[in-house]
Amino acid sequence: MTALTEELKLGLDAPICLTWELTYACNLACVHCLSSSGRRDPRELSTDEAKAVIDEMRDLQVFYVNIGGGEPMIRPDFFELVEYATSNGVGVKFSTNGSRISPERAVQLAGMDYLDIQISIDGADAATNDRVRGEGSFQTAIDAMENLQAADFGPFKISVVVTRENIGQLDDFQALADHYGAELRLTRLRPSGRGIDSWHELHPLPEQQVDLYHWLLAHPQTLTGDSFFHLNALGDENLPGLNLCGAGRVVCLIDPVGDVYACPFVLHDDFKAGNVRDSGGFGHVWKASELFTELREPQSAGACASCGQFDACQGGCMAAKFFTGMPLDGPDPECVSGHGEVALSGIGIEARPQSTSNHSKPVPVALGATRV
Amino acid sequence: MNASSATPASTEASRTPFDSSAPWRLHPRVALRPEPFGALAYHYDNRRLNFLRSPDLVALVETMGAHPSPEAAFAAAGLDERRWSAFERALAALAASDFLEPA
Ligand code: SF4
Ligand code: SF4
Numbered sequence: 001m002t003a004l005t006e007e008l009k010l011g012l013d014a015p016i017c018l019t020w021e022l023t024y025a026c027n028l029a030c031v032h033c034l035s036s037s038g039r040r041d042p043r044e045l046s047t048d049e050a051k052a053v054i055d056e057m058r059d060l061q062v063f064y065v066n067i068g069g070g071e072p073m074i075r076p077d078f079f080e081l082v083e084y085a086t087s088n089g090v091g092v093k094f095s096t097n098g099s100r101i102s103p104e105r106a107v108q109l110a111g112m113d114y115l116d117i118q119i120s121i122d123g124a125d126a127a128t129n130d131r132v133r134g135e136g137s138f139q140t141a142i143d144a145m146e147n148l149q150a151a152d153f154g155p156f157k158i159s160v161v162v163t164r165e166n167i168g169q170l171d172d173f174q175a176l177a178d179h180y181g182a183e184l185r186l187t188r189l190r191p192s193g194r195g196i197d198s199w200h201e202l203h204p205l206p207e208q209q210v211d212l213y214h215w216l217l218a219h220p221q222t223l224t225g226d227s228f229f230h231l232n233a234l235g236d237e238n239l240p241g242l243n244l245c246g247a248g249r250v251v252c253l254i255d256p257v258g259d260v261y262a263c264p265f266v267l268h269d270d271f272k273a274g275n276v277r278d279s280g281g282f283g284h285v286w287k288a289s290e291l292f293t294e295l296r297e298p299q300s301a302g303a304c305a306s307c308g309q310f311d312a313c314q315g316g317c318m319a320a321k322f323f324t325g326m327p328l329d330g331p332d333p334e335c336v337s338g339h340g341e342v343a344l345s346g347i348g349i350e351a352r353p354q355s356t357s358n359h360s361k362p363v364p365v366a367l368g369a370t371r372v
Numbered sequence: 373m374n375a376s377s378a379t380p381a382s383t384e385a386s387r388t389p390f391d392s393s394a395p396w397r398l399h400p401r402v403a404l405r406p407e408p409f410g411a412l413a414y415h416y417d418n419r420r421l422n423f424l425r426s427p428d429l430v431a432l433v434e435t436m437g438a439h440p441s442p443e444a445a446f447a448a449a450g451l452d453e454r455r456w457s458a459f460e461r462a463l464a465a466l467a468a469s470d471f472l473e474p475a
Contacts, residue, residue, distance in 0.1 A: 003425075004409070004423055004425060007408065007409040007425075010408065012407050012408075012412070013405065013406065013407055013408070014405065016412065016421065061403065061405040063403065063405070063412075063414035063416075063421075064414075064419070089403070089416075091416065091419065114416065116419075
């Protein structure tokens, strides 16, 4: 472990990785949606409130923000806010399912500076993707990519959540990215939001995690958002990245109603630090909230303390432990030494925390279900 | 966490070999944010992050453009000569990712 990691654990004056979900509204209903999105929340930040948040980011020197949702392009003021951010020195990377990237919108996007786009797919073919993201969503994403390419947007990102079902397609995803001159981004499936339930069927199997580790080592240019540091316990070589849980230290999330959470994967009251509408705004929450102060204190390694791999793996992801009902100071549910599986097998469904921020549409969302 | 853009600059091949006797300056599209360990540097053009991990390094980077060479800047800052090679390596890494540019 580097001294830098130790310094980062103490927290920074402003986040490095700030995610801002602009809306809970979404036209899709992915079974693993980390924010349980679907319906717009009537308390959503207004355009003026959102601009005030951007003003704060500028003052705090947050150099870029990751915008997501829901589907952020659904907000009627989406372009206005993106332009306001980039013209204030806050670069924007936004995640989208692609449904709003028409040929005209693609041209508009291509004309903007300091803007990155990340299009989400979860399968390299329609069958695999649509089982998770819904009927027709693969074609929608491909159409968006075609439109961006035709508009000469330049390199965008293709973002994939690695699951048990798509992990055999890593080379296909890479080929798709190469075809569009895009960058491939692979991230870890966490049991957050609607993933609280679907994770148990979708998370990669132990042998698949080994394959993934080797694939990532062989493809070091792959973007991962430092998702997979728990895999570092598999070998002598560490995956590139900072190798720590950044929640409340270098990472945080602002949700559509202005609530500030420790990370995008812990939308739960236990990890809510405050609201941007509170006096002192976002800056005060980041610098002085009780929760973030606590997360920056030395954390106990708990049951991982006796594991020789702790330096490499740091005990994994806090969100993954929390939403599977496991102790936060123990092994990750996907601990590559198998300690998570053992612990998990003793935890009943009733021990899993429920989402405290659910905006799912009132339709059952199940793997492979046909939606209307 | 998302630090995919925080890959150490030293992993990228240097386009301009770093010459510590030639003039260099901070790239105009780089912003520095003070942090407890030094500063966080962000390059608005290539969208990379770098960690400047000592206040001395931050001061050097900020004043680089006012000196005829990094070596002159080291001397002006009164840095112990035994530390020069370490600073030179740090600056070379920054130059390799275009955080510094020939002046
Ligand atoms: S026991 Fe803990 S530290 Fe060891 S590999 Fe498993 S999760 Fe990582
Ligand atoms: S809780 Fe998990 S996803 Fe969130 S910052 Fe920590 S390791 Fe990353």
